[in-house]
Amino acid sequence: MAKSDPNWSDVDDYIVRHLIGEDPALDACLAANDKAGLPAIDVSPAQGRMLELLARSIGARHILEIGTLGGYSAIWLARALSDDGRLVSLELEPQYAAIARSNLERAGQSGKVDIIVGEAVSSLSAMKESQAPLFDFVFIDADKENYAAYLDHAIRLSRSGAMLVFDNVVRDGGVIDPDSDDPKVPGTRALYEALQNHSKVDATAIQTVGSKNWDGFLLAVVRA
Ligand code: SAH
Ligand code: DHB
Ligand code: MG
Numbered sequence: 001m002a003k004s005d006p007n008w009s010d011v012d013d014y015i016v017r018h019l020i021g022e023d024p025a026l027d028a029c030l031a032a033n034d035k036a037g038l039p040a041i042d043v044s045p046a047q048g049r050m051l052e053l054l055a056r057s058i059g060a061r062h063i064l065e066i067g068t069l070g071g072y073s074a075i076w077l078a079r080a081l082s083d084d085g086r087l088v089s090l091e092l093e094p095q096y097a098a099i100a101r102s103n104l105e106r107a108g109q110s111g112k113v114d115i116i117v118g119e120a121v122s123s124l125s126a127m128k129e130s131q132a133p134l135f136d137f138v139f140i141d142a143d144k145e146n147y148a149a150y151l152d153h154a155i156r157l158s159r160s161g162a163m164l165v166f167d168n169v170v171r172d173g174g175v176i177d178p179d180s181d182d183p184k185v186p187g188t189r190a191l192y193e194a195l196q197n198h199s200k201v202d203a204t205a206i207q208t209v210g211s212k213n214w215d216g217f218l219l220a221v222v223r224a
Contacts, residue, residue, distance in 0.1 A: 061133070
């Protein structure tokens with residue numbers, strides 16, 4: 001059972017009212033996803049805005065996302081880019097990718113975004129670091145089982161100084177339970193283990209509560 005508290009959502013509503021405001025394109029995206037039966041596991045509005053601001057603050061021009069779903073976080077990330085920037089987003093399910101493309105189109109962002117359908121590990125393996133430009137910012141939010149593999153690919157395909165952000169690294173606190181019956185936990189723990197004394201990145205993780213309950217983001221920066 002997900003641990004939740006109605007106060008967390010009320011505070012998220014307050015944050016959105018003051019700092020984000022109405023956003024018809026994002027509302028339409030969530031409505032289309034719901035209508036198509038997609039799981040409501042997108043980032044929250046406050047989290048999406050955080051991704052946009054992080055990417056903007058480092059002047060990201062080339063962003064990679066692993067796990068598109070209906071394109072909600074992709075809309076936020078695409079908004080961080082100037083007109084000549086690119087977002088590459090990887091998604092397993094062709095039906096989700098089609099909905100994401102239509103949501104990005106409605107949001108006026110489709111010209112900046114390439115969605116690649118398939119197993120992300122395969123798509124990443126086909127991407128060569130010699131194919132510049134390297135990524136400035138990577139958002140990892142697909143199957144948690146492959147998080148350690150996604151870390152390796154993200155480092156390989158990113159410039160030094162790039163920021164990597166992983167979603168869902170706390171999972172109601174389940175991450176500290178080595179015997180967790182949540183199949184997603186071992187993959188997430190493998191990410192932390194890979195990052196312990198890592199030679200190429202510095203990392204931290206921040207716990208969050210809100211409309212998406214108790215979870216967290218892991219942030220890493222690729223060393224020079
Ligand atoms: N980033 C999205 C939410 C992503 S949900 C948002 O915030 O709006 C996770 C997505 O990863 C799902 O759409 C799921 O289909 C996709 N996924 C799961 N396993 C995958 C894999 N092996 N390769 C690529 N995508 C995968
Ligand atoms: C799940 C996946 C996510 O990316 C998320 O943010 C929440 C839940 C899941 O697979 O359960
Ligand atoms: Mg997620």
